[in-house]
Amino acid sequence: MKSILVKLILLFSVLLLLSCASTKEEIKFDKMIGSGKPVFYYNLIKSFGRDDSEFKLISRYKIEYDRLHFERLNGKYVSKFNVSFAVFKRGEEIPVKQEFLSKEVVVERFEDTDNHKLFDFDQFELFLPVGEYTTELKIESKSGEYYKRVDDVTFWYENTLGMSNLTLFKSPSEKFDLDNMIPIVSNRIDEDCKNIGIYFELLSPKDLEYTVEYSLMNSDRQLIYSDKIDKKTSGRVTKEIIAFSLNNNKIGDYIFKVVTSIENKRFERYIPFNIRWRDDTAEISNLNEAIRNLIYIVDDRDTLSTVLRYDYNEKRKWFNNFWGKVNKGSGDSNIVMEEYYRRVNFSNVNFSSGAKKGWKTDRGQVFIIYGEPDEIQKYEYSRHIKPYEVWVYYNRGRQFIFDYVAGDFRLRRE
Structure with a gap:
């Protein structure tokens, strides 16, 4: 050997x-299609609207530079691509809403065009009437190559209480502020990353007491730690942040579980993530x-x-x-x-x-x-x-x- x-x-x-x-001096838009790594990372977050007739839909993407098509231009390397997000009523072909972004990434060093640690990130935020939809996020290169992600989305207000999806994020400081949260779209975290948190929202018709139980498990569902807190909602939509530490956790796959109990309702949400070595x-x-x-x-x-x-x-x-x-x-x-x-x-x-x-x-x-x-x-x-x-x-x-x-x-x- x-x-x-x-x-x-x-x-x-x-x-x-x-x-x-x-x-x-050109980098193919997707050099490793089929390698197991996606062309772009993506998540879709459903939350509550301004009233019971609508809901909020957030679509985020992250595309790493080694997935983009770069060209040499005026001594620099430039990648131009378009991102679109369309929402269709289930079974229909004409979108009820569609938004576009025209993106340009510029780097000076050739090696940065192949760097998976550099990336472009953005998001779309739409308010839609409750119902059943199909969404399409598409990233298209200048050369015409495109990749898309299609998902079905359903949202109804079944009762006056509810809980949104979980969002994994990091904070630039130990103070967790909604304005400074950085979503982790790929759900992959460097092992030395500090100030990690989970964000979600609660729906309630009035101020109510509720309990949040949360736990961190490894991929074998072995419990690493757990905690429980009692709180009270504030207004129709309560924004909740749970901060947690990655200290002494090994690289690998994990699951964060949040259980919220409010009045006679119990909501369970999970979010998987991976801890990786920062420099490897x-x-x-x-x-x-x-x-x-x-x-x-x-x-x-x-x-x-x-x-x-x-x-x-x-x-x-x-x-x-x-x-x-x-x-x-x-x-x-x-x-x-x-x-x-x-x-x-x-x-x-x-x-x-x-x-x-x-x-x-x-x-x-x-x-x-x-x-x-x-x-x-x-x-x-x-x-x-x-x-x-x-x-x-x-x-x-x-x-x-x-x-x-x-x-x-x-x-x-x-």
Whole structure:
């Protein structure tokens, strides 16, 4: 496996040198479609209107710079794109409301055009009559490529009491002020991010006492902490903020649960989110899984079993040391790791078979080690032959044949 690691490092080094020497000054609008990472992040928040005949609908989006199409213009890199948000009555084709934004992003450094930590964010806020709708948020590049998100939305006032969706946000200071809240559209939080909060609204016809119970759970639904507070509504719509701390929480997936009891009604709301390492690849969301993914490039596979028994801090230290050695000399502290886990994620999205994750399949292994094939030849069922695929890597002088067996494509061993 050491030879594979050397080849992998050499491959990435060559790619890096080629990209640095290239005069290419355009970035494709979506370079990694199908990688498991969305073209843009998006959320839709329903809340209460100014009276019982309407409701408020907020649509937010976040698109990272590595998803945009940039062009060289007057010594800078410019991306122009349009964003539209349309609302249709369910089953109809003409929107009842539609709004547009014309966006322009300008950066001076070429490397910023491929930076997933830089992003454009905006939102639409509409008041609509209660009813059933279909919404469409569309982002269209200058070249005409577009990506959209379609959702069905229903809102009725079933009674005089109610609770909105939950919104995850961060505050620039320890003082939580509605005017300074920054929505976290992707529901992904850097581990060193402080001042995190949950925002929601309560509907009541008069001032009433209510109880809020909230809890933080990990992806296995194990309780991390919980609390309970008693409060009183103020006016028709009460705006509520719950601040919580991420101290000592590990990277991974979490669920925040809020239960509100008011008079004889009980409302439950959940919001999932992910804690990630601030300075590492956005593709990693689980440390144990990220370590298991290294099986194709470690010198000794038994090492991984040993490392997985370490405590969290020891695992993280080993992981950082491993990639520190691999990335050494690449010119970018994370470029090899970024690409490796992009390939893992792509494999999970495109090659999973039943309960077997894509990175564990034969096609996933080849894709992770060798990257995208120069050509894929697909052969469907014929009278005497089952489906199979041929992956060709011309520059390497290699090809791999995958036969369809029991619901999966297996590498033909010759």
